[in-house]
Every structure is written in C-alpha cells, then in structure tokens.
Amino acid sequence: MDNSQLMKGILEGCVLSIIARGETYGYEILSVLEEAGFEDTGEGTLYPLLTRLEKNGLIVCRRAKSPLGPIRKYYSATEAGITGLEEFRSRYRLIAESAEKILYGQGGTQHD
Amino acid sequence: MDNSQLMKGILEGCVLSIIARGETYGYEILSVLEEAGFEDTGEGTLYPLLTRLEKNGLIVCRRAKSPLGPIRKYYSATEAGITGLEEFRSRYRLIAESAEKILYGQGGTQHD
DNA sequence: CACAACTACTTTGCATTGTCAAGTAGCTTT
DNA sequence: AAAGCTACTTGACAATGCAAAGTAGTTGTG
Secondary structure, eight states, X not given: OOTHHHHTTHHHXXXXXXXXXXXXXXXXXXXXXXXXXXXXXOHHHHHHHHHHHHHTTSEXXXXXXXXXXXXXXXXXXXXXXXXXXXXXXXXXXXXXXXXXXXXXXXXXXXXX | OOTHHHHTTHHHHHHHHHHHHSOEEHHHHHHHHHHHTOXXXXXXXXXXXXXXXXXXXXXXXXXXXXXXXXXXXXXXXXXXXXXXXXXXXXXXHHHHHHHHHHHHOSSOSOOO
C-alpha cells in the first residue's frame, strides 16, 4: 500500500488551489507541492492533471517565453475554477471529517 | 469531478480502523461508514476492499451464522493490521496536513 | 558550430481502486 | 412456495497517480 491511492483527487484540488493564488506554471507548481509536503509528485502526474483542469474549464493557459528555457505555459484559474475550488474544499472537508472521525474517534482516541 | 477520487485509499484506512475497534462484518461496516458520513459507499466498494485487506494479511475473517440471514463473515484486525493502521494514520495525516496547507493556507483560510 | 546540460512540457502505458450492476444464497413471513 | 430481506460475490468500467521516455528551447564549453 503506497501513497498513490491517498493522493488521488486530493492533488487535483491542491493544484487548482495553487493556481488560484496567482498565475503560475508547471515547474513552479511542482516546487510548491514539494515544499508543502507532496514530495514525490512527478511531471507525469502534474502535467496530465493540468491538462485535465484546463479541459474542464477550471483553468486557462497562456504561453510565454521563459527567461531560461523553452516556452512556459502559465496557468490561471477561471471563475469556474474558483467555484470548483470552493466545492472541492467543501467536499474535501466533509470527507476529511468523516475519515478523522473514524480514524481517530470522536473524542475517545487520544492521538499525540 | 466526483467524490470517488477523493475516496480512494482513504476508505481502506477507515474500514481497517473500524475493524480494528472490534470484530464486525460487511453490512455493519457499511452502516458505520454511512453514519460517519461516507453515505454513498456501496457493497461493490466495500466487499472487494475487505478481500484486499484480508489478502494483504491486515484482517482475518471467520464465518459464523447470522441470527437473521445467511452466513456472515466476521472480520478482525491482525497485528499486521494494527501496525498498518498506524502507518496509514501517519501517512494520512501527512497528506492531510500538506493538503490543508495548500487548500486553506498556512495561517488562515482567507488570503486575498 | 557541435555537443552536453539544463529547463519545461508531452505522451504512452500500466496498476490500483471506487462504482454500477447483476448474481448467489440463506432465512423469515405470508 | 413465493416474496422480501440479509449478506456476500463477481464482472466490467472509468478515473488517476506514476514511471519512463520523448520533444524542444536555451546556455555554456570546446
């Protein structure tokens, strides 16, 4: 059992959240994810996810030259993206609360 | 985007946690999950999950007659299951913290 | 200029797993 | 005995994280 199953779905909301903070691009998102603790996130995970978000109209992308390498794709959240993010947060919180209720107990299990 | 992706992996730990509390069987687990908030969990989700947990040695099962219907499969957690549950809780907490850091911000929910 | 190294994004293919749907089987009630 | 409940099983499917390899632009070294 590895982390990948836990990651599913969560990552999508997190990436959307990062983009919603301000225009950014793939490589930078990767570093933000790593800083936050998603250390194993690879390009093969992120880029398809960005494509999916874009296809669903939650983010839009603009191509611009990088001062360093090849063209970057700068993403920013659409209004639908902002709305979707709120919905995601709600769903996430519900599930997280349900999970924690079961995992740690309502008040019975003392966890450090 | 539906809940199913968020559920992946989380459910496994939750079911393991429920079983770790004491011997129980599928139908009962379903009702516990529903009470906790996992309302859409169907049999087709739970039973394969139980099989998987058993195959991985995290739970064991014992068949016993039910006062009502057909034979029940009572599950209980093995030592490996307890250990696995602890590990799951740690992993879950790490991911949840990372996710919440991104979703809600480090110091507060409101950021511009 | 040619080649390597780095940045940045793309694509393919796979394994895992939640979900829908239908099925099997025992027990109780009518 | 037929219907309806409890309880578990199975098959097919779709979503998605992930590894690995590929494409392409820029810079530095010779």
